[in-house]
Amino acid sequence: MCGIVGYVGTRGSVDVLLGGLKRLEYRGYDSAGVAVIDADGHLGTRKHAGKLGILTDDLAAAPLADGHTGIGHTRWATHGGPTDENAHPHLGDDGKLALIHNGIIENFAELKGELLASGHTFHSETDTEVAALLVGDAFRATGDLTAAMLQVVNRLEGAFTLLAVHADQPGVVVGARRNSPLVIGLGEGENFLGSDVAAFVEYTHRAMEIGQDQLVTIRPDSVEVVDFGGAPVAPPTFEVDWDASAAEKGGWSSFMAKEISEEPEAVAKTILGRVTDGLVDLPEVTALGPEVLRSIDRVLIIACGTAAYAGMVGKYAIEQWARIPVDVELAHEFRYREPVLSPNTLVVSISQSGETMDTLMAVKYARERGARTLSICNTQGATIPRESDAVVYTHAGPEVAVASTKAFVAQITATYLLGLQLGQVRGALTDDEARGLVAELQAVPEKLATVLGVGDRIKELAHWMADTRSVLFLGRHVGYPVALEGALKLKELAYIHAEGFAAGELKHGPIALIEPGQVVFVLVPSPRDPRSLHSKVVSNIQEIRARGARVIAIAEEGDVAVLPHADEVIRIPLASPFFEPLLAVVPLHYFGMELASAKGLDVDQPRNLAKSVTVE
Ligand code: M6R
Numbered sequence: 274m275c276g277i278v279g280y281v282g283t284r285g286s287v288d289v290l291l292g293g294l295k296r297l298e299y300r301g302y303d304s305a306g307v308a309v310i311d312a313d314g315h316l317g318t319r320k321h322a323g324k325l326g327i328l329t330d331d332l333a334a335a336p337l338a339d340g341h342t343g344i345g346h347t348r349w350a351t352h353g354g355p356t357d358e359n360a361h362p363h364l365g366d367d368g369k370l371a372l373i374h375n376g377i378i379e380n381f382a383e384l385k386g387e388l389l390a391s392g393h394t395f396h397s398e399t400d401t402e403v404a405a406l407l408v409g410d411a412f413r414a415t416g417d418l419t420a421a422m423l424q425v426v427n428r429l430e431g432a433f434t435l436l437a438v439h440a441d442q443p444g445v446v447v448g449a450r451r452n453s454p455l456v457i458g459l460g461e462g463e464n465f466l467g468s469d470v471a472a473f474v475e476y477t478h479r480a481m482e483i484g485q486d487q488l489v490t491i492r493p494d495s496v497e498v499v500d501f502g503g504a505p506v507a508p509p510t511f512e513v514d515w516d517a518s519a520a521e522k523g524g525w526s527s528f529m530a531k532e533i534s535e536e537p538e539a540v541a542k543t544i545l546g547r548v549t550d551g552l553v554d555l556p557e558v559t560a561l562g563p564e565v566l567r568s569i570d571r572v573l574i575i576a577c578g579t580a581a582y583a584g585m586v587g588k589y590a591i592e593q594w595a596r597i598p599v600d601v602e603l604a605h606e607f608r609y610r611e612p613v614l615s616p617n618t619l620v621v622s623i624s625q626s627g628e629t630m631d632t633l634m635a636v637k638y639a640r641e642r643g644a645r646t647l648s649i650c651n652t653q654g655a656t657i658p659r660e661s662d663a664v665v666y667t668h669a670g671p672e673v674a675v676a677s678t679k680a681f682v683a684q685i686t687a688t689y690l691l692g693l694q695l696g697q698v699r700g701a702l703t704d705d706e707a708r709g710l711v712a713e714l715q716a717v718p719e720k721l722a723t724v725l726g727v728g729d730r731i732k733e734l735a736h737w738m739a740d741t742r743s744v745l746f747l748g749r750h751v752g753y754p755v756a757l758e759g760a761l762k763l764k765e766l767a768y769i770h771a772e773g774f775a776a777g778e779l780k781h782g783p784i785a786l787i788e789p790g791q792v793v794f795v796l797v798p799s800p801r802d803p804r805s806l807h808s809k810v811v812s813n814i815q816e817i818r819a820r821g822a823r824v825i826a827i828a829e830e831g832d833v834a835v836l837p838h839a840d841e842v843i844r845i846p847l848a849s850p851f852f853e854p855l856l857a858v859v860p861l862h863y864f865g866m867e868l869a870s871a872k873g874l875d876v877d878q879p880r881n882l883a884k885s886v887t888v889e
Contacts (some may be wrong), residue, residue: 274300274348274349274351274375274376274394274876274883274884274885274887274888275300275301275347275349275361275373275374275375275468275883276293276294276297276298276299276300276301276347276349276467276468276472277297277344277345277346277373277375277434277436277455277466277467277468277472278290278293278294278297278345278346278465278466278468278472278473279295279343279344279345279436279448279465279466279467279491280342280343280446280463280464280465280466280473281341281342281444281445281446281463281464281491281492281493282341282460282462282463282493282790283462283463283493284341284463285339285340285341285427286307286309286340286341286342286343287307287309287332287336287339287343288310289343289465289476290307290344290345291307291325291329291332291345291535292342292475292590293345293465293467293471293472293473294307294325294345294346294472295325296471296472296474296517296520296673297315297347297467297468297469297471297472297473298325298347298876298878299673299674299878299884299885300347300349300375300468300883300884300885301347301349301350301579301883302324302325302347302348302350302878302883303322303323303348303349303350303511303691304320304322304323304347304348304350304355304356304357304359304361304362304363305320305321305323305327305328305345305346305347305348305360305597306318306319306320306321306328306345306346306348306360306373307319307332307337307340307343307344307345307346308343308344308345308362308371308373308438308583309335309337309338309339309340309343309360309438310340310341310342310343310438310440310443311338311339311340312338312339312340312443314440314443314824315338315440316368316369316371316438316440317337317338318337318364318371318636319331319332319337320346320357320360320361320362321357321360322355322356322357322359323355324359324451324878325347326849327409328373329461333825334399339521340443341443341444341767342438342443342444342445342446342492342732343438343446344362344371344372344373344437344446346360346361346362346373346374346375346611347372347480348360348361349442349883350587350642350820350833351377351400352377352398352399352400352401352708353397353398353399354398354699355627358396358397358398359397359398359399359744360500360675361373361374361399361401362405363396363397363399363401363402363404363405364396364405364409364679365406365407365408365409365410365412366404366408366410366412366413366439367409367547367883368411368685369412369439369440369441369784370408370409370412370437370438370439370440371405371437371438371439372401372404372408372435372436372437373403373435373436373437374401374404374433374434374435375400375434375453375454375468375887376429376431376432376433376451376452376453376887376888377431377888378400378401378403378404378429378430378433378435379430379431380428380429380430380431380463381400381403382441384403384407384428384429385403385653388403388406388407388605388767388876390783391858393406393630394835398540403426403554404433404435404693405437405744407425408421408425408435408437409427410423410424410834411424411425412439412441414848416441417442417492417515418437418438418439418442418445418447419445419447419488419497419499420450420811421437421439422435422437422447422449422488423488423499423501423503424546424721426449426451426486426488426501427501429451430882431451431452431629431788432451432452432453432887432888433449433450433452433453434448434449434451434454434455434468435448435449435450435453435701436448436454436466438829439795442476444492444493445490445491445492445638445683446466446490447488447489447490447491448466448483448488448489449487449488449489450483450485450486450487450502451485451486451501451537451867452481452485452489452630452633452656453628453887454468454469454628454655454656455467455468455483455887456468456469456470456472456480456481456482456483456654457480457481457483457489457491457496457498457508458470458473458474458477458479458480458816459477459479459480459481459496459510460473460476460477460479462493463476463493464492464493464495464496465477465491466489466837467604468885469626469628469652469655470653471520471671471673473872474515474516474517474520475515475517476635478512478513478700479510479512479513480510480511480512480653480654481496481498481508481509481510482508482509482510482511482512482654482659483498483508484500484506484508484659485656485771486500486501487499487501487506487508488500488501492781499886510589511574511653511654513653514653514668515670515671517721519670519671520671520673520676522673522811526588526676526868526870527866527870527876527877527878528583528673528674528877529676529678529862529866529876529877530866530876531673532673532674532678532679533678533679533725533728533862533863533866534725535670535679536678536679536682536721536725536859536862537717537718537719537721537722537725538670538718539667539668539669539670539680539682539683539686539715540681540682540686540721540855541718542668542669542670543667543668543669543683543686543687543690544686544690544714544715544718544847546598547698548711548824549706549721551712552693552697552704552711553693553694553697553707553709554694554712554716555665555690555691555694557647557663557664557665558647558663558665558691558694558695559694559698559826560636560663561645561647561662561663561785563698565645566695566698566699567698567699568617569597569617569618569695570598570600570615570617570618570620571597571598571599571600571615571617571618571619571693571823572591572595572597572598572600572618572620572621573599573600573601573602573606573614573618573619573620573621573639573644573843574587574588574599574600574601574602574604574614574620574621574622574623574634574688575601575602575607575620575622575623575635575636575639576601576603576604576622576623576624576629576632577603577605577624577629577631577632577886578677578761579625579676579677579680579758579761580623580624580625580629580677580680580681580684581601581603581604581623582631582681582754582755582757582758583623583681583685583687583688583754584601584621584623584684585601585625585753585754585757586685586688586751586754586755586854587601587621587684587685587687587689587691587692587762588600588601589689589750589751589851589853590592590688590689590692591635591688591691591692591695591752592665593692593851594692594693594695594696594701594702594707594710595692595695595696595699595701595702596696596699596701600794602635603631604622604629604631604632604634604635605631605635605889607635607638607639608634608635608639614639614642614643614644615643615644616643616644616645617682618639618644618645619644619645619647620635620636620639620640620644620645620646621636621644621646621647621648621649621691622646622647622650622657622661623649623650623679623684623685623688624648624649624650624655624657625649625650625651625652625659625669625672625680625685626651626652626655626884626885627648627650627651627652627655627656628652628655628656628657628885628887629886629887630886630887630888630889631886631887631889632657632746632776633656633657633660634889636648636657636661637660640660640661640662642731645662645663646660646661646662646663647662647663647664647665647691648660648663648664648665649664649665649666649667649684649687649688649691650664650665650666650667650674650678651667651668651669651683651684653666653668661848665687665690665691667680667683667684667686667687668683669682669683672747672885673877673883674877674884675765675877675878675879675882675883675884676762676765676766676862676865676866676879678848678862680867681758681858681862682721682855682858685854685855686717686855688747689710689714689851690714690803692705692844693710693711693714701753702737706765710851712763713848713849713851713852716846716848717848717852717855717856720845720846720852720867721849721853721855721856721859723846724845724846724856724859724860725858725859727844727859728863728867730843731843731860731863731864732776732867734825734828734841734862734864734867735864735867735868735870735871736867738871739838739868739871739872741769741792741868742769742770743769743770743771743786743791743792743878744760744763744771744792744793744794745760745771745772745773745774745783745786745787745791745792745793745794746759746760746771746772746774746793746794746795746796746820746861747773747774747775747776747779747793747794747795747796747810747813747817748773748774748775748776748795748796749775749776749777749796749798749806749809749810750806750850751760751799751850751851751853751854752776752796752797752853752854752857753773753774753775753881754854755796755854755857755858755861756773756774756775756794756796757773758773758861759771759773759858759861759864759865760773762861762862762864762865762866763864763865765865765869765879765882766865766874766876766879767865767868767869767872768872768874768879768880769868772786776795776809776810776813776814777809779813779816779817780807780816784816784817784820787817787819787820787821787822788821788822789820789821790821791821791822791823792822792823792825793822793823793824793825794826794827794829794861794864795810795813795814795824795825795826795839796810796827796853796857797810797811797814797826797827797828797829797835797852798810798853798880799829799831799846799847799848799849799850799853800829800831800832800834801847801848806850807832807834811834811835811838814826814835814838814839815838818838823840824838824839824840824841825839825840825841825842825843826838826839826841826842826843827842827843827857827860828842828844828845828860829844829845829846829847829848829853830844830845830847831847843860845857845859845860
């Protein structure tokens with residue numbers, strides 16, 4: 274979860290570090306800190322509990338002696354509460370070494386005991402300070418930061434990205450990674466390290482992936498990568514395909530508002546270049562080979578949170594279009610129960626960040642057991658795609674708000690492309706059927722753009738409901754995962770009780786929750802759907818309204834049958850059933866954001882959360 278940035282070059286390091294931390298703050302915002310080596314070779318640090326703004330204001334009021342080498346950290350607390358003392362950097366070698374960390378060092382208690390026995394004192398409750406003291410001691414013995422870090426990483430267990438600087442080696446930043454993210458930004462006469470490319474995209478678009486159990490030493494004019502055994506490696510480089518402005522708020526009131534407005538573009542860009550002659554053309558998938566694709570007898574989707582709900586929507590489509598059984602599992606439940614996998618199982622992971630630890634571990638587990646793995650991911654250079662046999666990137670652009678919005682619609686789009694591709698290759702769809710579905714998918718961005726117009730109406734509703742303590746969401750078929758998504762947004766943003774239910778489940782228990790005034794959002798399927806789901810959901814509405822529920826229906830334009838039964842109707846454009854979720858979720862994204870705003874809450878950085886959950 275924490276955000277990490279390192280810099281060496283010719284610029285003032287404090288500005289570079291604070292700029293990088295600003296763009297990484299979504300990863301954690303319990304505390305922030307920097308360490309820089311000044312022009313005289315002294316190490317200076319500053320750190321504070323609370324959001325980055327507190328550190329920034331303090332540095333503006335009392336600047337740190339600056340130099341051209343430094344590291345910065347924004348924290349999501351694991352070991353030890355969010356205090357000044359527990360904020361990173363932590364020091365070693367009598368204050369000459371500074372170290373920052375993302376992850377959890379699982380054997381820290383044992384190492385701490387050893388360090389206490391040898392006379393060290395601790396100033397924090399963190400596991401990180403153990404690493405700082407160990408690297409400090411190793412530096413004293415070796416006189417070299419790379420050698421010191423190499424010695425120590427081999428003693429650590431768990432997940433970590435570590436960055437360190439030492440006053441006796443200005444012009445050097447050393448980083449190491451195991452199961453936590455780290456990428457290198459390649460500049461001219463300067464180099465960068467970051468938890469993701471957002472840390473340095475303002476200065477360079479050239480980046481290098483660092484693999485698992487690798488260590489990097491950056492200097493202004495060189496980048497050296499070795500594995501934890503000390504052998505040199507040459508990691509792949511890549512170009513970042515978005516600009517720093519994409520990760521800026523611009524004139525928007527919040528990143529979330531901006532990112533909801535980008536939902537049409539997220540879908541459009543995820544489709545772009547992936548349709549040839551009206552059919553889906555995903556070389557990332559076809560490269561697995563037609564035999565492999567035809568031999569798949571089961572798809573297993575693994576993901577967490579919103580990404581899992583996107584997977585649930587995808588399940589309906591892949592099963593329908595490719596005629597392959599599809600299961601969806603929360604990644605953290607998956608690998609602790611010895612799941613049945615075979616080489617004919619295609620395990621599809623979905624992750625915006627590509628770093629979610631639970632999902633990453635599930636992918637590794639599946640791969641080790643012989644399943645084929647494909648990731649749907651939004652972040653270049655992330656770990657999960659690297660650990661997978663194939664990757665389909667969503668092109669939603671950087672998502673900064675902790676609550677996922679545009680990534681959700683892009684993920685659904687990617688699962689649809691996958692379902693269509695499998696349906697085409699396996700002959701489950703005729704070309705005409707596939708072309709019809711592709712055309713409908715291509716029409717979604719324009720329809721989505723019109724749904725953005727519901728924002729003002731939702732804002733009024735949210736203000737009217739600012740004191741609401743519980744909201745329920747009902748959906749059916751592909752509307753069910755959308756109901757879950759609507760409820761999750763309210764929990765994480767507005768901190769109120771919210772539940773999503775499959776509408777058909779209502780009478781099996783949840784209807785007992787209905788009492789006068791209970792607000793219920795209902796995703797109403799199209800009345801044109803031949804399976805008569807519309808009339809079933811309208812019956813559900815009647816049942817809850819008879820018990821006093823206040824119903825807000827999300828229904829397609831022209832559905833007049835729903836009017837007598839709902840207190841409010843939010844309209845979405847006509848679309849066939851599989852494409853409704855992409856449209857119907859927008860009002861729910863707005864609602865979560867607006868209810869949080871109406872309550873005066875921080876929309877982009879809800880309490881206790883971090884954007885990327887890189888610990889289990
Ligand atoms: O980066 P990922 O897509 O793997 O993240 C998965 C979940 O942590 C994420 O979707 C989370 O549920 C969001 N905060 C929901 O808005």
